[in-house]
Amino acid sequence: MAKLDSKIPDGPLAEKWTRHQASVKLVNPANKKKLDIIVVGAGAAGASAAATLAELGYNLKVFVFQDSSRRAHSIASQGGINATKNYKNDADSDYRLFYDMIKGGDFRAREANVYRAAEVSNKIIDQYVAQGVPFAREYSGYLANRSFGGVQVSRTFYAQGQTGQQCTLAAYQALSRQIKAGKAKMFARRDMLDIVVIDGKARGIITRDLITGEIERHSAHAVVLATGGFGTVYYLSTLAVNSNGSAAFAAYKKGAFMANPSMAQIHPTSIPVLNEYQSKLTLMSESLRNDGRVWVPKQKGDKRPANEIKEEERDYYLERKYPAFGNLVPRDVASRAAKERCDEGYGVGETGLSVYLDFRDAINNQGKNAIKAKYGTLFDLYKKVTGINPYEEPMRIYPASHYTMGGLWVDYNLMTTIPGLYAIGEANFSDHGANRLGASSLMQCSGDGYFILPVTIGDYLADEIKTPRISTDTPEFDEAEKAVKEKLNKLMSVKGTQSPTSFHKRLGHILWTYSGMKRNEEGLTTALKEINELKEEFWRDVKVAGELNELNHELEKAARVADFLDLAKLIVMDALNRKESCGAHFREEYQTAEGEPKRDDENYSYVAAWEYTGEDSEPKLHKEELKFEYVTPVQRSYK
Amino acid sequence: MNITLKIWRQKNKEDKGKFVTYKLNNVSTEMTFLEMLDYLNEKLIKEDQDPVAFDSDCREGICGSCGLYINGRPNGPQKSVTTCQLSMSVFKDGDTITVEPWRSKAFPVIKDLVVDRTAFDKLIEAGGYISVNTGAAPEANSIPVKKHNADRAFEAGVCIGCGTCVAACKNASAMLFVSAKISQLALLPQGRVEAKERVRILVEKMDELGFGNCSNTGSCEAECPKDIKLVNIARLNREYYKAY
Ligand SMILES: Cc1cc2nc3c(=O)[nH]c(=O)nc-3n(C[C@H](O)[C@H](O)[C@H](O)COP(=O)(O)OP(=O)(O)OC[C@H]3O[C@@H](n4cnc5c(N)ncnc54)[C@H](O)[C@@H]3O)c2cc1C
Ligand code: FES
Numbered sequence: 001m002a003k004l005d006s007k008i009p010d011g012p013l014a015e016k017w018t019r020h021q022a023s024v025k026l027v028n029p030a031n032k033k034k035l036d037i038i039v040v041g042a043g044a045a046g047a048s049a050a051a052t053l054a055e056l057g058y059n060l061k062v063f064v065f066q067d068s069s070r071r072a073h074s075i076a077s078q079g080g081i082n083a084t085k086n087y088k089n090d091a092d093s094d095y096r097l098f099y100d101m102i103k104g105g106d107f108r109a110r111e112a113n114v115y116r117a118a119e120v121s122n123k124i125i126d127q128y129v130a131q132g133v134p135f136a137r138e139y140s141g142y143l144a145n146r147s148f149g150g151v152q153v154s155r156t157f158y159a160q161g162q163t164g165q166q167c168t169l170a171a172y173q174a175l176s177r178q179i180k181a182g183k184a185k186m187f188a189r190r191d192m193l194d195i196v197v198i199d200g201k202a203r204g205i206i207t208r209d210l211i212t213g214e215i216e217r218h219s220a221h222a223v224v225l226a227t228g229g230f231g232t233v234y235y236l237s238t239l240a241v242n243s244n245g246s247a248a249f250a251a252y253k254k255g256a257f258m259a260n261p262s263m264a265q266i267h268p269t270s271i272p273v274l275n276e277y278q279s280k281l282t283l284m285s286e287s288l289r290n291d292g293r294v295w296v297p298k299q300k301g302d303k304r305p306a307n308e309i310k311e312e313e314r315d316y317y318l319e320r321k322y323p324a325f326g327n328l329v330p331r332d333v334a335s336r337a338a339k340e341r342c343d344e345g346y347g348v349g350e351t352g353l354s355v356y357l358d359f360r361d362a363i364n365n366q367g368k369n370a371i372k373a374k375y376g377t378l379f380d381l382y383k384k385v386t387g388i389n390p391y392e393e394p395m396r397i398y399p400a401s402h403y404t405m406g407g408l409w410v411d412y413n414l415m416t417t418i419p420g421l422y423a424i425g426e427a428n429f430s431d432h433g434a435n436r437l438g439a440s441s442l443m444q445c446s447g448d449g450y451f452i453l454p455v456t457i458g459d460y461l462a463d464e465i466k467t468p469r470i471s472t473d474t475p476e477f478d479e480a481e482k483a484v485k486e487k488l489n490k491l492m493s494v495k496g497t498q499s500p501t502s503f504h505k506r507l508g509h510i511l512w513t514y515s516g517m518k519r520n521e522e523g524l525t526t527a528l529k530e531i532n533e534l535k536e537e538f539w540r541d542v543k544v545a546g547e548l549n550e551l552n553h554e555l556e557k558a559a560r561v562a563d564f565l566d567l568a569k570l571i572v573m574d575a576l577n578r579k580e581s582c583g584a585h586f587r588e589e590y591q592t593a594e595g596e597p598k599r600d601d602e603n604y605s606y607v608a609a610w611e612y613t614g615e616d617s618e619p620k621l622h623k624e625e626l627k628f629e630y631v632t633p634v635q636r637s638y639k
Numbered sequence: 640m641n642i643t644l645k646i647w648r649q650k651n652k653e654d655k656g657k658f659v660t661y662k663l664n665n666v667s668t669e670m671t672f673l674e675m676l677d678y679l680n681e682k683l684i685k686e687d688q689d690p691v692a693f694d695s696d697c698r699e700g701i702c703g704s705c706g707l708y709i710n711g712r713p714n715g716p717q718k719s720v721t722t723c724q725l726s727m728s729v730f731k732d733g734d735t736i737t738v739e740p741w742r743s744k745a746f747p748v749i750k751d752l753v754v755d756r757t758a759f760d761k762l763i764e765a766g767g768y769i770s771v772n773t774g775a776a777p778e779a780n781s782i783p784v785k786k787h788n789a790d791r792a793f794e795a796g797v798c799i800g801c802g803t804c805v806a807a808c809k810n811a812s813a814m815l816f817v818s819a820k821i822s823q824l825a826l827l828p829q830g831r832v833e834a835k836e837r838v839r840i841l842v843e844k845m846d847e848l849g850f851g852n853c854s855n856t857g858s859c860e861a862e863c864p865k866d867i868k869l870v871n872i873a874r875l876n877r878e879y880y881k882a883y
Binding site for chain 2: 066070073076085136137139140172242277278282387497550553554
């Protein structure tokens with residue numbers, strides 16, 4: 001296998017994207033009409049990409065597993081989307097956002113990609129406003145901003161706690177317009193189960209119609225995966241319950257490298273686990289840390305109601321440990337600090353596994369109405385889930401699985417190691433290194449979809465204009481379809497005694513315990529062993545109710561859990577391989593005297609890209625060395 | 640607590656369907672309604688019975704996947720919640736709970752509690768957008784919007800497309816859904832350019848898709864989990880008259 005080529009353009013950092021755009025090959029409008037593109041997934045990334053590509057003239061086929069693309073997980077993102085408009089005149093710039101992301105990601109992301117993400121951020125806001133996104137505004141009528149974790153400027157645009165909903169709907173509407181125009185065709189309630197590679201190029205997909213159970217073939221000149229993240233591998237997470245890693249994993253098995261799969265973000269402010277039946281965790285947006293103060297009692301095991309604990313008896317531990325950033329430290333730092341306090345016995349609530357997020361002072365200083373205007377929807381959501389009124393009592397929060405920085409390896413053009421197969425949005429690994437900063441995912445997803453992929457995919461398709469429409473009647477399609485059918489049949493035929501969900505819960509427990517906020521060699525080795533055992537048990541004893549040829553949620557779940565079991569192994573292997581701590585990847589063996597992550601730039605300043613080598617053999621590690629030409633990696637400090 | 644469930648079971652589109660009764664013991668008041676259904680399904684699977692099909696995804700009231708008819712009301716007895724946010728604490732030991740899918744000509748049942756809401760997508764496709772191509776947008780702050788209008792647009796824009804309004808309406812009208820989108824876009828200067836055409840097309844499309852007429856009974860507003868207001872329908876009507 002050839003060395004990984006990231007295809008980063010030459011030239012100074014701030015000019016790379018401009019130069020690249022000027023030099024990529026173009027497809028003329030007449031030829032675009034002859035080219036088909038499949039986009040799997042239509043969240044912020046997929047919908048924006050599909051709409052834009054269709055506007056350009058390509059023929060789009062779009063696949064989602066929900067009944068409508070408006071329901072993609074992106075709809076749930078809450079707090080905001082970043083851009084470097086510098087409307088606040090607080091010295092923001094592309095460079096500063098770039099620097100914040102590189103530092104926030106603990107120097108494990110690619111400089112050129114991150115700079116480009118910052119560079120296109122302003123156009124995204126322009127686009128969304130033109131599409132009718134009702135972002136928050138000042139009385140002057142101009143756009144409002146707030147700050148988010150890990151930064152010291154206010155560059156986040158927001159629509160209360162429903163920014164993702166508004167942006168996703170705007171992209172959905174743009175795509176709807178192209179459907180009406182006949183340039184895009186929507187295939188809803190479809191699970192993509194395999195990628196078809198012909199002569200080394202991605203040429204199609206195999207899907208299951210989730211209503212009839214029919215296995216279908218779809219072909220195109222290029223395939224784009226915008227299938228989101230796989231934080232649900234931990235079972236309980238802040239993601240929608242059907243989010244999964246299956247599409248990315250299918251690509252991996254067909255030859256796309258998987259990068260940094262263990263880089264998973266555990267978000268500090270989720271509503272804690274309340275009972276054993278719980279099927280998901282509800283996020284309380286990070287934006288709340290702008291005004292909410294995080295604390296635990298100074299006294300261990302203090303069970304008094306929060307409002308009875310006096311000011312001098314409270315430990316505002318983030319403000320104490322990180323005076324420069326206080327409650328606005330990045331997520332990985334805030335999560336570990338909460339875990340540390342709870343592990344030491346200072347946690348609150350019945351289980352002791354939560355900390356307070358308190359708005360008392362903010363309400364006293366700014367008034368209830370001001371707080372309501374900023375966070376009303378989030379406060380209501382909290383009250384609905386817990387029954388507690390956060391205007392009167394502090395919220396209780398705890399970290400939860402939230403986002404995957406890792407994902408399919410892509411080059412600067414967002415192409416995976418399979419020619420013609422692209423990955424955008426959370427599904428790729430590219431911009432967030434070892435930790436993602438708040439409000440930067442919607443930005444990356446939208447940037448990839450609206451402004452980056454539509455340019456870079458042309459460079460590939462320019463060489464495809466002579467390729468006629470791809471036939472689905474080929475040995476490669478036959479083979480892929482056969483493999484998919486075999487897998488589904490195998491799942492149905494186990495006829496064991498335990499449901500797919502019960503396996504998912506147990507897998508989540510293993511990962512959360514050994515490969516969560518803190519990891520070590522021994523725990524990870526145990527995890528590997530336990531996952532292998534669980535996998536063996538799964539294939540021996542899973543029980544999939546219902547039939548193949550009907551709407552069957554149990555079968556959908558079983559197929560996803562089967563992939564999660566393999567993906568979990570890869571996650572743990574990646575975590576074992578990286579013998580350093582960086583960002584969210586905290587190996588207990590590698591920490592500074594103050595308990596902060598200790599990087600090893602000499603040996604681990606690389607992206608770990610894993611190549612599938614077969615069911616029974618170990619994946620092969622490829623390293624993309626990260627070169628820092630514009631920033632000097634330093635020990636991150638938020639003190 | 641122990642409860643009795645009367646659940647609509649229907650194998651597929653063609654099947655006539657019927658209610659099936661299930662006894663469910665040891666239900667915790669801490670469960671959400673959907674977690675209770677998960678719990679029922681785990682039990683059914685153990686007993687070699689077919690689990691009940693229902694849609695859900697975000698489980699926090701934002702994706703709009705989950706709506707069910709519970710004891711004769713969309714999303715059950717609690718106000719301003721989606722089905723996934725409904726807590727089992729509103730029920731008592733010994734209760735019988737009837738669970739049905741949305742009933743509306745425009746939303747045919749696919750299986751059990753799962754319905755086909757493609758008609759909502761068709762409405763948005765018909766014209767629920769501002770026709771701006773990627774790249775054609777002016778600088779964001781060059782379009783100032785009165786805060787009051789932006790806030791009203793947001794309030795209309797929070798619709799999750801769940802279908803509660805249609806399910807609640809005795810005429811199965813989609814007026815609240817459509818008026819929310821019309822309002823959001825009509826309140827913003829960016830959306831004014833196409834306002835007339837948009838309202839005309841969408842009203843026509845609603846009829847074509849088999850939704851009923853609005854007779855102002857207001858049950859859509861009363862049941863909407865996102866508190867979308869009737870004033871949006873008034874705004875739609877105003878826009879509609881202006882359009883001719
Ligand atoms: C609760 C929450 C709050 C958040 N808040 C913020 C925030 O304030 N700001 C921010 O920047 N980020 C936020 N994020 C992160 C952000 O929402 C996500 O990273 C982002 O939305 C991912 O978008 P996406 O387009 O890549 O994928 P998704 O929106 O996850 O979409 C995935 C798409 O792929 C489809 N799909 C997946 N697998 C298959 C398959 N096998 N076959 C067919 N279709 C498939 C799905 O149907 C869907 O359409 C938040 C995340 C969570 C969980
Ligand atoms: S599952 Fe998303 S709104 Fe209920």
